[in-house]
Amino acid sequence: MLDVGFIRQETDLVRRALRAKGESADIDWFLRLDKDLRAVVTETEGLRARQNQLSPEIGRRKRAGEDADALLEEVSDLKAKQKQLNDRKDQLELDLRRILMRIPNLPADDVPVGHSDSDNAIVDTWGEPRTFEFEPKAHYDVGDALGMFHSDRAARISGSGFSLLTGALAQLERALWNYMLDIHTREHGYTEAAAPYLVRGTSLEGSGQLPKLEGDMYRCRDDDLWLIPTAEVPVTNIHRQEILTEDELPLRYAAFSPCFRRESGAAGTDTRGLTRMHQFHKVEMVAVTRPEDSDAELLRIRANAETILQRLDLPYRVVLLCTGDTSFASAKTFDLEAWAPGCGKWLEVSSISTFRDFQARRAEMRYRPAEGGKPRHVHTLNGSGLALPRVLVAILENYQREDGSVAIPDVLRPYMGWKTDIR
RNA sequence: GGAGAGAUGGCUGAGUGGUCGAAAGCGCCGCAUUGCUAAUGCGGUGUGGGUGUUGAAGCCCACCUCGGGUUCGAAUCCCGAUCUCUCCGCCA
Numbered sequence: 001m002l003d004v005g006f007i008r009q010e011t012d013l014v015r016r017a018l019r020a021k022g023e024s025a026d027i028d029w030f031l032r033l034d035k036d037l038r039a040v041v042t043e044t045e046g047l048r049a050r051q052n053q054l055s056p057e058i059g060r061r062k063r064a065g066e067d068a069d070a071l072l073e074e075v076s077d078l079k080a081k082q083k084q085l086n087d088r089k090d091q092l093e094l095d096l097r098r099i100l101m102r103i104p105n106l107p108a109d110d111v112p113v114g115h116s117d118s119d120n121a122i123v124d125t126w127g128e129p130r131t132f133e134f135e136p137k138a139h140y141d142v143g144d145a146l147g148m149f150h151s152d153r154a155a156r157i158s159g160s161g162f163s164l165l166t167g168a169l170a171q172l173e174r175a176l177w178n179y180m181l182d183i184h185t186r187e188h189g190y191t192e193a194a195a196p197y198l199v200r201g202t203s204l205e206g207s208g209q210l211p212k213l214e215g216d217m218y219r220c221r222d223d224d225l226w227l228i229p230t231a232e233v234p235v236t237n238i239h240r241q242e243i244l245t246e247d248e249l250p251l252r253y254a255a256f257s258p259c260f261r262r263e264s265g266a267a268g269t270d271t272r273g274l275t276r277m278h279q280f281h282k283v284e285m286v287a288v289t290r291p292e293d294s295d296a297e298l299l300r301i302r303a304n305a306e307t308i309l310q311r312l313d314l315p316y317r318v319v320l321l322c323t324g325d326t327s328f329a330s331a332k333t334f335d336l337e338a339w340a341p342g343c344g345k346w347l348e349v350s351s352i353s354t355f356r357d358f359q360a361r362r363a364e365m366r367y368r369p370a371e372g373g374k375p376r377h378v379h380t381l382n383g384s385g386l387a388l389p390r391v392l393v394a395i396l397e398n399y400q401r402e403d404g405s406v407a408i409p410d411v412l413r414p415y416m417g418w419k420t421d422i423r
Numbered sequence: 424g425g426a427g428a429g430a431u432g433g434c435u436g437a438g439u440g441g442u443c444g445a446a447a448g449c450g451c452c453g454c455a456u457u458g459c460u461a462a463u464g465c466g467g468u469g470u471g472g473g474u475g476u477u478g479a480a481g482c483c484c485a486c487c488u489c490g491g492g493u494u495c496g497a498a499u500c501c502c503g504a505u506c507u508c509u510c511c512g513c514c515a
Contacts, residue, residue, distance in 0.1 A: 049483055079495095
């Protein structure tokens, strides 16, 4: 969330940013409630101060056997007034918070202004799309032919939007996430984290999914827990309500997790294959930095994610999302899109974002500067490193051969018992 | 699921109705002293908010897990919630 003082002072900037993101919030009403709140607080505290003055005096007089009736009367008067003001204060705070939690993060200055993905900027490409001597098949046809991809059975078990992989294909997915975690922890300096897959609502507020994305997630109502849509949620909340020391920063975590998404707004799209699932696996990178380091960290995470694609030798492009495509909590987001020659599509396999202090403010994550002074909010960032089913798709479609077999990328062979292909 | 115990500041740990934002110790910071280090002495050391000054000082309010209540007055009493721990049961 944004700082209330900032909204007060930079009102126009906030308005402009909201418009650029295609979001709306009643800033005027917010400011008015904010003003009312401060008036009420000032008045209540004055009454309270007076009461605090009277109490000891009442005690003294009672003990001395003197008359305290006049003071008691004044106190009961003060309390009655405070009660009224307090009700008003509670209501104002509730209303303000409701608005504040729905105001999105401001986009960074260098994010292109735009409404849809057609306004996104392609900032880099890597690799040459492979050429085939035959018509490359879509991954589901490749998997079907191998007898290792079972959409009909998955549907019988859980309905549409779920996948069932068997044999070498299931193994290949496990090889991929092991490989990714190994690279990030051994070469990129991340600490591996195994975090809960069920979280409380407060964690989701901390990372920014709630309240806005309530309908996109699975909720266990009996226990008031939610299935995580990404490991970002538990991992970003690791240091919730902590004051870190400056020398602990930056913190870098890499975590594998399943991700659960209702995809309620996407019903009917991408129904075939593995590109849009209610449940999928992902390796996620999360960083916590000093504010002055977060811009560099964003590029670092992006490079870490790109490393995986490069070593898998999968052609991809880097997209800088425009204001309208940048998510609620993000200030700036890069997507990595791998080329899938079978579907003929660029698949988003990673999304790398800086949230600046937006999540830190919600999750109350701060650090104390080395030279002392007030705690400051940290900056948080994350990036997929990478999302598995789509990487699997890219591998199946890029590494397929005319005879229906699939070559195993070199770097994964140690994880696949040194097999060279799947057939 | 059953029975019990507990939750205090960065940490340990006192405190059962007023003088407690909270003893003491540890840690940390500053100063002093010692030819360095160690040791010692003195002082300081939480967070959020209001007001103010348009990055001051000051003043005020709140916070002893959270939310209610009793009281002129609550860290202390009452009720509820959450979390932690122990034992039993169950279970991968």
